[in-house]
Amino acid sequence: xxxxxxxxxxxxxxxxxxxxxxxxxxxxxxxxxxxxxxxxxxxxxxxxxxxxxxxxxxxxxxxxxxxxxxxxxxxxxxxxxxxxxxxxxxxxxxxxxxxxxxxxxxxxxxxxxxxxxxxxxxxxxxxxxxxxxxxxxxxxxxxxxxxxxxxxxxxxxxxxxxxxxxxxxxxxxxxxxxxxxxxxxxxxxxxxxxxxxxxxxxxxxxxxxxxxxxxxxxxxxxxxxxxxxxxxxxxxxxxxxxxxxxxxxxxxxxxxxxxxxxxxx
Amino acid sequence: xxxxxxxxxxxxxxxxxxxxxxxxxxxxxxxxxxxxxxxxxxxxxxxxxxxxxxxxxxxxxxxxxxxxxxxxxxxxxxxxxxxxxxxxxxxxxxxxxxxxxxxxxxxxxxxxxxxxxxxxxxxxxxxxxxxxxxxxxxxxxxxxxxxxxxxxxxxxxxxxxxxxxxxxxxxxxxxxxxxxxxxxxxxxxxxxxxxxxxxxxxxxxxxxxxxxxxxxxxxxxxxxxxxxxxxxxxxxxxxxxxxxxxxxxxxxxxxxxxxxxxxxxxxxxxxxxxxxxxxxxxxx
Amino acid sequence: xxxxxxxxxxxxxxxxxxxxxxxxxxxxxxxxxxxxxxxxxxxxxxxxxxxxxxxxxxxxxxxxxxxxxxxxxxxxxxxxxxxxxxxxxxxxxxxxxxxxxxxxxxxxxxxxxxxxxxxxxxxxxxxxxxxxxxxxxxxxxxxxxxxxxxxxxxxxxxxxxxxxxxxxxxxxxxxxxxxxxxxxxxxxxxxxxxxxxxxxxxxxxxxxxxxxxxxxxxxxxxxxxxxxxxxxxxxxxxxxxxxxxxxxxxxxxxxxxxxxxxxxxxxxxxxxxxxxxxxxxxxxxxxxxxxxxxxxxxxxxxxxxxxxxxxxxxxxxxxxxxxxxxxxxxxxxxxxxxxxxxxxxxxxxxx
Numbered sequence: 001x002x003x004x005x006x007x008x009x010x011x012x013x014x015x016x017x018x019x020x021x022x023x024x025x026x027x028x029x030x031x032x033x034x035x036x037x038x039x040x041x042x043x044x045x046x047x048x049x050x051x052x053x054x055x056x057x058x059x060x061x062x063x064x065x066x067x068x069x070x071x072x073x074x075x076x077x078x079x080x081x082x083x084x085x086x087x088x089x090x091x092x093x094x095x096x097x098x099x100x101x102x103x104x105x106x107x108x109x110x111x112x113x114x115x116x117x118x119x120x121x122x123x124x125x126x127x128x129x130x131x132x133x134x135x136x137x138x139x140x141x142x143x144x145x146x147x148x149x150x151x152x153x154x155x156x157x158x159x160x161x162x163x164x165x166x167x168x169x170x171x172x173x174x175x176x177x178x179x180x181x182x183x184x185x186x187x188x189x190x191x192x193x194x195x196x197x198x199x200x201x202x203x204x205x206x207x208x209x210x211x212x213x214x215x216x217x218x219x220x221x222x223x224x225x226x227x228x229x230x231x232x233x234x235x236x237x238x239x240x241x242x243x244x245x246x247x248x249x250x251x252x253x254x255x256x257x258x259x260x261x262x263x264x265x
Numbered sequence: 266x267x268x269x270x271x272x273x274x275x276x277x278x279x280x281x282x283x284x285x286x287x288x289x290x291x292x293x294x295x296x297x298x299x300x301x302x303x304x305x306x307x308x309x310x311x312x313x314x315x316x317x318x319x320x321x322x323x324x325x326x327x328x329x330x331x332x333x334x335x336x337x338x339x340x341x342x343x344x345x346x347x348x349x350x351x352x353x354x355x356x357x358x359x360x361x362x363x364x365x366x367x368x369x370x371x372x373x374x375x376x377x378x379x380x381x382x383x384x385x386x387x388x389x390x391x392x393x394x395x396x397x398x399x400x401x402x403x404x405x406x407x408x409x410x411x412x413x414x415x416x417x418x419x420x421x422x423x424x425x426x427x428x429x430x431x432x433x434x435x436x437x438x439x440x441x442x443x444x445x446x447x448x449x450x451x452x453x454x455x456x457x458x459x460x461x462x463x464x465x466x467x468x469x470x471x472x473x474x475x476x477x478x479x480x481x482x483x484x485x486x487x488x489x490x491x492x493x494x495x496x497x498x499x500x501x502x503x504x505x506x507x508x509x510x511x512x513x514x515x516x517x518x519x520x521x522x523x524x525x526x527x528x529x530x531x532x533x534x535x536x537x538x539x540x541x542x543x544x545x546x547x548x549x
Numbered sequence: 550x551x552x553x554x555x556x557x558x559x560x561x562x563x564x565x566x567x568x569x570x571x572x573x574x575x576x577x578x579x580x581x582x583x584x585x586x587x588x589x590x591x592x593x594x595x596x597x598x599x600x601x602x603x604x605x606x607x608x609x610x611x612x613x614x615x616x617x618x619x620x621x622x623x624x625x626x627x628x629x630x631x632x633x634x635x636x637x638x639x640x641x642x643x644x645x646x647x648x649x650x651x652x653x654x655x656x657x658x659x660x661x662x663x664x665x666x667x668x669x670x671x672x673x674x675x676x677x678x679x680x681x682x683x684x685x686x687x688x689x690x691x692x693x694x695x696x697x698x699x700x701x702x703x704x705x706x707x708x709x710x711x712x713x714x715x716x717x718x719x720x721x722x723x724x725x726x727x728x729x730x731x732x733x734x735x736x737x738x739x740x741x742x743x744x745x746x747x748x749x750x751x752x753x754x755x756x757x758x759x760x761x762x763x764x765x766x767x768x769x770x771x772x773x774x775x776x777x778x779x780x781x782x783x784x785x786x787x788x789x790x791x792x793x794x795x796x797x798x799x800x801x802x803x804x805x806x807x808x809x810x811x812x813x814x815x816x817x818x819x820x821x822x823x824x825x826x827x828x829x830x831x832x833x834x835x836x837x838x839x840x841x842x843x844x845x846x847x848x849x850x851x852x853x854x855x856x857x858x859x860x861x862x863x864x865x866x867x868x869x870x871x872x873x874x875x876x877x878x879x880x881x882x883x884x885x886x887x888x889x890x891x892x893x894x895x896x897x898x899x900x
Contacts, residue, residue: 494760
């Protein structure tokens with residue numbers, strides 16, 4: 001009975017994974033499609049992979065996306081975590097106000113936020129480019145980080161922190177050695193969320209990008225009018241394959257190295 | 266007891282950041298919503314309440330309602346899809362958990378539009394599913410799988426899945442399993458143990474996830490366009506149109522403000538409702 | 550956890566290093582820069598490369614997906630672009646808003662090469678601010694496998710036999726314009742009665758519509774999801790090349806003609822270079838290479854004899870002059886645009 005339930009659960013979870021990867025499978029398949037347009041299957045080809053590496057615009061866009069994604073999600077995670085930790089100690093009223101403020105950016109339509117930021121940056125005469133992109137990405141992803149970590153903190157008991165302080169640890173030591181490790185899964189989830197949001201955003205990015213700071217979603221969005229080139233499928237395939245490989249290799253190393261105490265990757 | 270002040274100050278950087286880069290633009294939007302549209306779509310600096318009066322047109326009320334229905338359905342289906350997955354992940358060995366978490370997130374590193382077009386290829390009348398079913402002889406005419414409310418819902422749930430899985434996982438991961446064991450020791454059936462122990466203890470995750478999914482689906486406009494054939498008007502599309510075709514920024518701003526207030530109100534009600542059920546359970 | 554941290558630090562350092570290298574290499578050059586803001590795939594890559602070499606200039610080519618998005622950025626004043634490509638009606642709007650620089654015709658001697666139809670477009674009567682670059686007509690594309698009788702009128706989209714198989718552009722002005730033309734009015738009317746009547750008519754076609762789509766209309770016609778619909782001539786040529794069953798006609802009532810132009814936004818830093826680029830694009834030989842690569846209609850009259858037989862005999866690229874004469878430009882409708890939008894929303898919401 002118990003194993004049946006467990007099998008059902010794992011079966012369902014694998015099914016969900018299939019659901020998540022079904023469109024990915026299709027786009028991998030169509031990266032080998034001879035047709036310039038994703039309409040019908042016309043034959044097998046490698047040519048999109050060849051032309052991908054000659055397309056300096058795509059490569060530049062990929063580079064920009066990665067740079068902006070990593071920098072903005074690190075900033076967002078640090079700021080969001082710090083804020084969540086602080087807000088935990090606020091009185092109920094203040095933490096409600098703070099949380100309400102944090103939900104606002106999630107609630108507001110993206111196009112509105114993009115336009116407002118465009119106007120702001122042009123008012124202070126900031127040149128549009130990578131810097132404005134990073135500023136904007138941190139702004140829209142930080143609330144997500146904070147919401148996730150706040151949830152983690154809310155569920156966490158106070159016992160361990162209190163014990164640590166009873167044992168004479170300073171608040172900073174408690175934070176560093178007790179609280180942070182405890183909320184680490186929340187921090188990682190928040191970082192993943194911020195990175196994913198940054199990598200995929202195009203509406204806000206559109207308004208705050210300037211000459212020579214085109215990100216991958218912006219590039220792809222621009223292609224839509226003429227039909228998304230299979231080069232984009234080829235690029236997506238390479239991204240997926242390399243990330244999955246990286247994860248698998250890291251796991252193999254970890255297994256070999258399993259004497260190590262608990263590690264995150 | 267202890268001086269918590271320095272810890273409290275940790276929120277300062279985030280606060281300053283949001284103040285400069287979010288609150289300021291927000292105020293501009295609020296001001297904009299009381300201004301007029303010029304003949305050529307420019308903003309005219311004259312005070313008016315007209316933008317808000319226009320929203321009372323029953324047409325927009327209906328669209329707000331339709332949007333809410335879609336958002337609620339999306340949230341419910343996301344919980345149904347996401348909770349078991351998050352539950353499964355949280356029961357795995359620690360290191361395997363990280364792998365699964367990454368596996369769940371990686372599809373979302375592929376561009377949103379590219380993923381949506383892949384769904385179109387799967388679902389369209391000459392698509393993967395219809396071709397497959399026809400070749401098996403199960404159906405003779407292609408099924409209309411695309412460009413209806415079902416496909417919009419599918420696209421929404423697919424797109425917003427991580428927003429549900431991540432918070433629930435974070436919540437489940439730190440659940441105290443001893444309480445669950447205690448419930449079993451007291452003779453609870455697995456279903457009862459889940460309903461009375463696990464679910465209440467992971468409520469924070471479900472609430473957070475629901476809000477993230479609900480709010481994101483309210484503003485969604487690309488999914489209805491790509492997967493729904495742009496045949497329905499959700500509030501996200503209407504707002505988008507104010508900026509991208511009607512060039513009526515003030516009206517678009519007013520719609521956005523109303524949408525925001527409405528969402529905040531719903532979040533508040535939702536918080537209240539979940540809090541209320543908690544006290545009821547506590548007293549029971 | 551340590552592993553995660555060092556992984557992140559490693560990734561961050563790598564990214565920063567690459568960025569630093571990228572920045573330093575670009576600051577080394579003392580080259581002139583031309584920032585183009587345009588639709589995607591709107592130039593042949595080699596044409597841009599040749600221009601860069603010939604004039605010792607670096608071309609940055611960024612893209613947008615709609616006129617209004619481009620307008621928002623230019624209006625905010627911080628865009629930093631030297632050359633933009635607004636469509637017809639948007640040129641009119643931008644002139645009204647004072648967002649375009651006047652072209653210095655002395656720098657563009659090749660301007661005279663353009664076919665006479667485009668020397669006096671209604672939105673910019675003397676080509677003072679803009680020059681037509683690509684153009685086309687919104688007509689009916691249909692798949693002859695399913696649509697047995699050649700369509701002659703917009704009315705054919707209303708035919709119940711095509712229920713769930715009609716595709717339309719996801720654009721209020723284009724679709725309302727079509728309904729207006731069908732009912733014998735101007736596609737840019739500001740007359741409420743005319744709008745009301747055409748809208749009532751338009752509502753009746755909605756059950757036939759499989760999807761409203763501008764960006765993926767080509768895929769839907771090629772994959773035969775849609776059988777008949779409103780399609781731009783350039784797109785029709787593309788579709789026909791991929792699926793020869795799809796043909797294209799311009800209905801007897803007339804149709805909407807459109808163009809993407811070359812123009813210079815106010816405050817452009819490198820106006821002269823932008824003008825040189827426009828002139829370069831209008832060179833007959835360059836334009837032959839450029840237009841055969843991007844597959845759109847060439848407005849350059851001097852280039853016609855130089856084109857390949859294949860390009861010239863394509864009726865979706867080289868449109869019939871009688872059809873062009875029947876076509877009408879969209880112009881800015883000012884405040885009436887709100888009415889268009891209201892109808893559009895009403896139609897979409899299904900009430």
